[in-house]
Amino acid sequence: MTMTRRKPIATGSDWNFEVLEAYERELARLADEYRLDTYPNQIEVITTEQMMDAYASVGMPVGYHHWSFGKQFLAVEQAYRRGQMGLAYELVINSDPCIAYLMEENTLMMQVLVMAHACYGHNSFFKGNYLFRAWTDASSIVDYLVFARKYVADCEQRHGVTAVEQLLDACHALQNYGVDRYKRPSPISADEEARRQTEREEYLQAQVNMLWRTIPDRPVGDTLPGSLDDGEDPLGLRTGGRYPPEPQENLLYFIEKNAPLLAPWQREIVRIVRKLAQYFYPQRQTQVMNEGWASFWHYTLMNRLYDEGLVDEGLILEFLQSHTAVVNQPDFDSPYYSGINPYALGFAMFSDIKRMCENPTDEDREWFPDTAGGDWLVTVHFAMRNFKDESFIQQFLSPKVIRDLKLFTVVDDDQDEMLEVTAIHDERGYRRVREALATQYALSLREPNIQVHAANIRGDRSLTLHHVQDSRRPLGRSVYPVLRHLYQLWGFPVRLESIMDDDSVGRHLQWPLPDEEAK
Amino acid sequence: MTYFIDRRANAKHKSAVNRQRFLDRYRTHIKRSVEEAVNRRSITDMERGEKVSIPARDISEPVFQHGPGGKRTIVSPGNKEFVEGDRLRRPGGGGGGGAGEGGASNQGEGTDEFAFTLSREEFLDFVFDGLELPHLERKALVDLDEVRPVRAGVSRDGVPARMNIVRSMREAYARRIAMRAPIRRALREAREALDMEEGKDPVLRNPARIAELKVEIERLEKRLEAVPFIDTYDLRYNNLINQPLPSSKAVMFCVMDVSGSMTQAHKDIAKRFFLLLYLFLERNYEKVELVFVRHHTAAKEVDEEEFFYSRETGGTIVSSALTLVDEIITKRYPPGQWNLYVAQASDGDNWDDDSITCREQLMKSLMPRLQYYTYVEITPHAHQALWEEYETVADEFPDRFAMRQIVEAGDIYPVFRELFKRRAAH
Numbered sequence: 001m002t003m004t005r006r007k008p009i010a011t012g013s014d015w016n017f018e019v020l021e022a023y024e025r026e027l028a029r030l031a032d033e034y035r036l037d038t039y040p041n042q043i044e045v046i047t048t049e050q051m052m053d054a055y056a057s058v059g060m061p062v063g064y065h066h067w068s069f070g071k072q073f074l075a076v077e078q079a080y081r082r083g084q085m086g087l088a089y090e091l092v093i094n095s096d097p098c099i100a101y102l103m104e105e106n107t108l109m110m111q112v113l114v115m116a117h118a119c120y121g122h123n124s125f126f127k128g129n130y131l132f133r134a135w136t137d138a139s140s141i142v143d144y145l146v147f148a149r150k151y152v153a154d155c156e157q158r159h160g161v162t163a164v165e166q167l168l169d170a171c172h173a174l175q176n177y178g179v180d181r182y183k184r185p186s187p188i189s190a191d192e193e194a195r196r197q198t199e200r201e202e203y204l205q206a207q208v209n210m211l212w213r214t215i216p217d218r219p220v221g222d223t224l225p226g227s228l229d230d231g232e233d234p235l236g237l238r239t240g241g242r243y244p245p246e247p248q249e250n251l252l253y254f255i256e257k258n259a260p261l262l263a264p265w266q267r268e269i270v271r272i273v274r275k276l277a278q279y280f281y282p283q284r285q286t287q288v289m290n291e292g293w294a295s296f297w298h299y300t301l302m303n304r305l306y307d308e309g310l311v312d313e314g315l316i317l318e319f320l321q322s323h324t325a326v327v328n329q330p331d332f333d334s335p336y337y338s339g340i341n342p343y344a345l346g347f348a349m350f351s352d353i354k355r356m357c358e359n360p361t362d363e364d365r366e367w368f369p370d371t372a373g374g375d376w377l378v379t380v381h382f383a384m385r386n387f388k389d390e391s392f393i394q395q396f397l398s399p400k401v402i403r404d405l406k407l408f409t410v411v412d413d414d415q416d417e418m419l420e421v422t423a424i425h426d427e428r429g430y431r432r433v434r435e436a437l438a439t440q441y442a443l444s445l446r447e448p449n450i451q452v453h454a455a456n457i458r459g460d461r462s463l464t465l466h467h468v469q470d471s472r473r474p475l476g477r478s479v480y481p482v483l484r485h486l487y488q489l490w491g492f493p494v495r496l497e498s499i500m501d502d503d504s505v506g507r508h509l510q511w512p513l514p515d516e517e518a519k
Numbered sequence: 520m521t522y523f524i525d526r527r528a529n530a531k532h533k534s535a536v537n538r539q540r541f542l543d544r545y546r547t548h549i550k551r552s553v554e555e556a557v558n559r560r561s562i563t564d565m566e567r568g569e570k571v572s573i574p575a576r577d578i579s580e581p582v583f584q585h586g587p588g589g590k591r592t593i594v595s596p597g598n599k600e601f602v603e604g605d606r607l608r609r610p611g612g613g614g615g616g617g618a619g620e621g622g623a624s625n626q627g628e629g630t631d632e633f634a635f636t637l638s639r640e641e642f643l644d645f646v647f648d649g650l651e652l653p654h655l656e657r658k659a660l661v662d663l664d665e666v667r668p669v670r671a672g673v674s675r676d677g678v679p680a681r682m683n684i685v686r687s688m689r690e691a692y693a694r695r696i697a698m699r700a701p702i703r704r705a706l707r708e709a710r711e712a713l714d715m716e717e718g719k720d721p722v723l724r725n726p727a728r729i730a731e732l733k734v735e736i737e738r739l740e741k742r743l744e745a746v747p748f749i750d751t752y753d754l755r756y757n758n759l760i761n762q763p764l765p766s767s768k769a770v771m772f773c774v775m776d777v778s779g780s781m782t783q784a785h786k787d788i789a790k791r792f793f794l795l796l797y798l799f800l801e802r803n804y805e806k807v808e809l810v811f812v813r814h815h816t817a818a819k820e821v822d823e824e825e826f827f828y829s830r831e832t833g834g835t836i837v838s839s840a841l842t843l844v845d846e847i848i849t850k851r852y853p854p855g856q857w858n859l860y861v862a863q864a865s866d867g868d869n870w871d872d873d874s875i876t877c878r879e880q881l882m883k884s885l886m887p888r889l890q891y892y893t894y895v896e897i898t899p900h901a902h903q904a905l906w907e908e909y910e911t912v913a914d915e916f917p918d919r920f921a922m923r924q925i926v927e928a929g930d931i932y933p934v935f936r937e938l939f940k941r942r943a944a945h
Contacts, residue, residue, distance in 0.1 A: 017523055017525070020523060021523065024521050024523075028521065040520040040521065040522075041520070041521040041522070042521075042522060042524060043521060043522070043523045043524070044523075044524045044525075044526045045523065045524070045525045045526060045527060046526045046527060046529075047527050050526065050527070050529070050533065052534070053533040053534045056534045056537065057533075057534070057537075065536045065537055065540060066537060066540065067537065067540040067541040067543075067544045068537075068541075068580055069534065069537040070534060070536075070537035070538040070539065070540050070541030070542070071541045071578060071633070072537075073534040073537060073538055073541075074538065074541065074635035074636075075633070075635065077635070077636070078634060078635045078636060081636065097520075097522075104527055119521065161540075165540070165544075169580070172580055173580065173581050173582055174582075175582075176582055176583070177583065329596050329597075330596075330597070331596060331597020331599075332595035332596060332597045332598075333597065333599075334597070337597075340594070340595075340596060405596045405597070406596060406597050406598040406599075407594055407595070407596055407598070408594070408595060408598040408601055409592050409593065409594050409595075410592070410593050410595065410607070411590065411591070411592050411593075412590070412591050412592075412593060412609075413589075413590040413591075414587075414588045414589060414590070415590070417609075418606040418607060418608060418609070419606070419607045419608070419609055420604070420605070420606050420607070421601045421602070421603060421604065421605040421606075421607065422592065422603065422604075423603055424598050424601055424602060424603055425598065426603070428603060429603060433594060436592045436593075436594050437594040439592070440592075440593070440594050447583065447584070447585075448583050448584065448585055450583055467583075469589070470589075471589050471590040471591060472588070472589035472590055473585045473586070473588060473589030473590070473591060474585070474586045474587075474588050474589060475583060475584070475585065475586055476583075476584045476585060476586035476587075477586060478579070478581035478582060478583070478584055479581075479583060479586075480581075481579075481581035482581045482582060482583055485581070
């Protein structure tokens with residue numbers, strides 16, 4: 001190897017804006033070489049305290065006020081003070097321009113690393129990945145957040161902090177069920193929101209009024225509308241089929257449009273929570289890929305800087321130490337184990353794709369005939385653009401990575417007294433491990449499958465949800481408080497039926513509790 | 520395209536509102552923790568934050584989630600000796616049983632605590648929430664640090680309105696003298712030289728020299744005139760500095776019975792009461808003086824350390840302490856200048872005849888001069904003579920005399936609150 005003459009831009013651990021800008025220019029040049037397409041970067045230098053603020057609000061530069069963010073702040077602060085948590089050397093939010101935060105306490109190495117990781121890694125992921133492209137509108141999110149904050153603050157003025165807080169509590173409980181999983185939502189735009197908001201209030205209310213115009217009849221009991229055993233209603237006037245005709249997976253959307261008693265401003269707040277949940281939805285599905293992609297690029301870019309002599313040995317050693325810590329995967333029996341580290345898994349997979357292209361083995365050719373020996377840059381870009389965690393693992397997790405991480409699967413069945421190891425990193429196990437790991441990252445299985453089944457619009461106005469059980473897994477105890485929140489939003493009794501594997505109705509929950517109703 | 524923004528100077532406490540909302544929402548929980556901490560801590564320990572734990576289930580944000588049970592496949596890293604088909608005991612559950620409720624996921628719920636730290640300010644705010652020293656004849660307590668501008672000499676800088684004319688003119692005069700002196704001297708010398716030259720025999724005169732001297736004299740006269748009458752650096756301004764306003768002063772007498780009839784438990788409770796008091800005063804009133812008087816059959820003024828931590832035995836004569844307080848007031852704290860407060864802690868025991876003396880002393884001599892008198896009696900037993908006598912005092916001065924009974928340590932804080940509760944009327 002020819003020795004490059006070292007002319008580092010800066011040495012030591014101190015930084016200033018001039019140096020940061022110089023490094024940023026070099027990173028931009030290299031990123032361009034690797035065809036990393038990014039939104040413009042807005043790099044903000046902030047203090048530790050501001051970083052904790054940013055953490056508490058999930059990186060949103062502005063947000064409406066709610067106690068839960070305060071709780072989050074206290075938790076972050078506590079963890080940070082105790083040293084349990086390396087504060088966040090990077091935080092980046094999906095917006096255009098892409099906002100990244102640098103903490104002032106960081107060393108020069110850290111700042112360069114964060115710029116490589118966030119401003120070119122995450123940023124290009126946000127711009128390139130299909131989920132983000134399809135589901136979020138980076139250019140308008142900040143404006144929308146400003147609109148949301150102002151709207152919530154206005155509501156607090158008009159209706160009191162407590163009323164708004166209770167409503168937000170209820171919405172937050174359901175926010176994971178406030179997303180459209182299959183159809184693209186209309187883009188959110190602050191201007192449009194503000195302009196159309198009044199209009200929408202009126203329209204929505206009119207629609208709801210239409211739906212609930214019928215004066216409720218005597219309670220029909222537990223008979224669902226649509227059942228045909230009602231002798232007193234031969235013409236089916238009160239049983240016009242189930243509403244909604246199809247099950248609805250977006251509970252908050254259903255509430256916003258159909259809850260009988262919500263005031264227009266309450267519907268608007270439901271909408272705000274729903275829109276924000278939708279915005280975060282892609283993030284929740286691409287954790288491994290996003291962090292893996294960013295780590296892969298910070299590793300590549302930092303090494304390029306070193307190869308070109310733009311950073312000195314001290315900096316690159318400090319970097320390697322930090323990088324190793326970030327992508328470290330403790331074993332399952334280690335006291336430090338807390339699940340699979342998305343940085344480790346993602347980094348290993350992207351690095352492995354590159355390896356398969358550059359130095360394919362026979363195994364790679366057998367398992368990945370399309371990838372092995374290909375152009376690595378094209379392949380990693382393809383992978384980044386077109387997958388989410390679940391499908392990415394399904395598609396690209398190689399036997400080599402399974403071996404390196406020594407992955408194995410254990411089946412925990414409550415009908416079996418013992419746990420059983422069902423697959424390990426061997427010829428028989430690779431596919432099953434890969435299958436299981438992909439499933440583990442499938443949001444649809446991580447969260448219980450709950451849908452709106454029926455709203456009894458002609459009878460007692462009760463709302464019935466169906467929980468389609470997967471592998472007999474029941475709901476956790478938190479289901480009661482969530483139902484209570486749902487009841488607050490709906491305003492009439494709420495039922496939840498667990499549908500078993502054989503389509504029979506299992507557990508049947510109700511809020512308010514039946515005996516309370518009797519009183 | 521990239522741009523850098525330095526946000527460090529921006530508003531810091533962006534989360535302050537959210538943090539406050541959280542504290543407000545769990546006020547009752549936090550208060551309970553704070554009250555426990557107050558009873559537990561020692562005095563030197565008060566001025567720091569407090570770690571507060573709230574049961575996690577009380578503040579959880581519930582969402583639909585899977586509970587334990589059913590069948591699931593878990594992928595983990597770091598396999599060492601397992602091979603396919605190995606069967607393992609459930610960790611933790613020790614067998615678990617058929618129901619499968621003992622699985623690891625079960626431990627996720629349950630008794631976890633959400634722990635966080637209140638800052639010192641937040642902690643003390645909770646401690647003193649809504650409390651106020653009664654009847655302090657100072658407008659607002661927070662203004663204790665009020666300042667008043669006072670004259671403090673003259674300075675070179677200031678605004679025209681504060682210009683000191685006399686001093687400025689004097690400076691100008693001095694400057695003119697100083698600046699003109701060398702010119703005058705040179706002028707005088709030049710004139711003398713000219714006179715000498717002109718006084719010479721016409722043959723010996725040097726016309727060139729004369730012309731030269733005349734030019735020189737003319738130049739010097741011009742320079743003399745050019746010295747300004749007043750210049751900017753002559754100006755002097757009256758200087759003002761901010762001097763702390765002498766604020767209304769308060770003195771707090773802590774009176775405690777340390778006689779043999781006071782058990783250690785009694786003393787502990789009394790100490791706690793004063794601790795709180797002490798802290799309350801230290802926090803709210805920087806200019807409050809504390810006088811510690813302890814007594815058995817005889818009273819003695821002691822320092823804080825001795826007051827709280829030394830031991831005495833013997834009988835009880837309460838009036839001895841009251842007499843001493845009275846003397847100290849007369850000697851050191853003339854009521855015209857000081858707001859006087861007395862807080863007394865006792866177990867209620869007293870030499871029988873002495874209680875009447877106490878009442879008389881209070882009624883005649885002390886109460887007319889005091890702002891407020893608080894008495895806590897630490898006893899689970901029936902009240903004795905002292906309490907009864909004090910009740911008559913309380914009837915006489917309902918606004919300024921307060922008495923309460925404490926039975927156990929847990930009562931201190933509520934009593935303390937009660938005694939110093941913000942008086943809505945004022």
